[in-house]
Amino acid sequence: MKPADALAARLRPLLPQTGITERKMFGGVCFMLDGNMLVAATKGGELLVRTPPDREEWALAQDGASRMRMGSREMTGFIAIAPEATGDNSIARWLAFAEAFVRRLPPK
Numbered sequence: 001m002k003p004a005d006a007l008a009a010r011l012r013p014l015l016p017q018t019g020i021t022e023r024k025m026f027g028g029v030c031f032m033l034d035g036n037m038l039v040a041a042t043k044g045g046e047l048l049v050r051t052p053p054d055r056e057e058w059a060l061a062q063d064g065a066s067r068m069r070m071g072s073r074e075m076t077g078f079i080a081i082a083p084e085a086t087g088d089n090s091i092a093r094w095l096a097f098a099e100a101f102v103r104r105l106p107p108k
Contacts, residue, residue: 002043003042004041004043004045005029007028007086008028008029011039011047015038015095016099019033020033020038028041033099033102034105034108035108036102038098039098045086046083047081047086047091048078049078049079049098051077051079053077055101056076064084065079066082067080
């Protein structure tokens with residue numbers, strides 16, 4: 001099983017029951033909440049997490065966290081969590097973190 005598919009399978013049962021859609025993105029699977037990106041599983045097995053601007057520094061200080069990169073460009077509003085830092089408890093915490101922010105955004 002590809003790393004993105006394995007991570008996506010672990011994410012699905014933890015996602016909210018309503019408002020979630022899936023899209024192929026970042027070489028993996030992106031989960032959208034009411035049309036806004038919530039989290040994604042990259043082809044390399046990283047967990048991408050939607051991050052509010054005022055909590056980005058806190059998020060980056062967590063184990064396994066780094067700035068999301070697209071090629072040589074760093075992206076804001078998202079952080080990447082290394083595969084080795086995506087234990088079940090960690091995934092649940094990151095999902096709750098992202099959901100608390102994304103629920104404040106207007107639906108798309």
